[in-house]
Amino acid sequence: MILRDKAADLLTSLSPGTSRIALAGSIRRGMKNPKDIEIVAIPLYEHTLHFREVGLQGEMFGDRLPVPESVSLLDAELDKLYASTSWKLRADRGAGLRARFLIDRDGDKLDLFITDARLWGIIYTFRTGPAQFSHGLASLALKRGWHIESGLLHRHARPVRNNRRVSCLLGEECHLIADTHEEHQVFQALGLPWLEPEERTDTCLNQYLWGA
Ligand SMILES: [Zn+2]
Structure with a gap:
């Protein structure tokens, strides 16, 4: 089969x-x-x-x-x-x-x-991949001054403690978490046009990460 x-x-x-x-x-x-x-x-x-x-x-x-x-x-x-x-x-x-x-x-x-309904958008997008595309999404969040943590997009940088970046102190209760229940909201939140799964490649985020 x-x-x-x-x-x-x-x-x-x-x-x-x-x-x-x-x-x-x-x-x-x-x-x-x-x-x-x-x-x-x-x-x-x-x-x-x-x-x-x-x-x-x-x-x-x-x-x-x-x-x-x-x-x-x-x-x-x-x-x-x-x-x-x-x-x-x-x-x-x-x-x-x-x-x-x-x-x-x-x-x-x-x-x-x-996963659960709240994490669906990010988990589904990241697990659709490919891996470099998923890494690119995480990098794009960082470039915007945000971060993705445990399937949620926090619209702020990771806090620093003892010169180390740590997890958001408020975790899932953080009020700066974007609504990414659905995959299209992940693209929207990161300022990306929608890409069909077959269009997602290792390199297609480069223009957003490094400029065209
Ligand atoms: Zn947060």
Whole structure:
């Protein structure tokens, strides 16, 4: 099976566990011979009450205390995928909160990036790449006196502490964060014309970075 078809199957399998899912990387850019599959997804969560034993007397629940728990339905779909196909987690890559790295019996790889609605624009753009293009976007933000941090564009320079640039002290609460829920807003915020994924190349940002 060609990689593009595998990618389409993965989207179909995983989408019930997500509120949004899309192909990124070289397949989205329409490359002739894509090397691996990159997918960006926003999981759906099921909020349940989990009863935890506590060694104390509780008036309403006896010894069991209800603890709200959110369960990722994307993880549930991944478990089904592992059980019914040859896709499995790669042994050489840890499974973080923000990504899963899978491999199948043919050695094809899936990088699954997990995000949320607020971070979507930047994560989706950066994961569509190519890598030099993504680096270029980050450089362009710096050139404007801003910075991109954890999937958000802060319209101010990184603060300096002990001669070192550090993260924004306000983090996600910073009021200088641009609205980049959607990919087109990332381009807009950085003062770029919209570029279709297949137009994004290693060099196409050079004129903005260095002047034409
Ligand atoms: Zn900030």
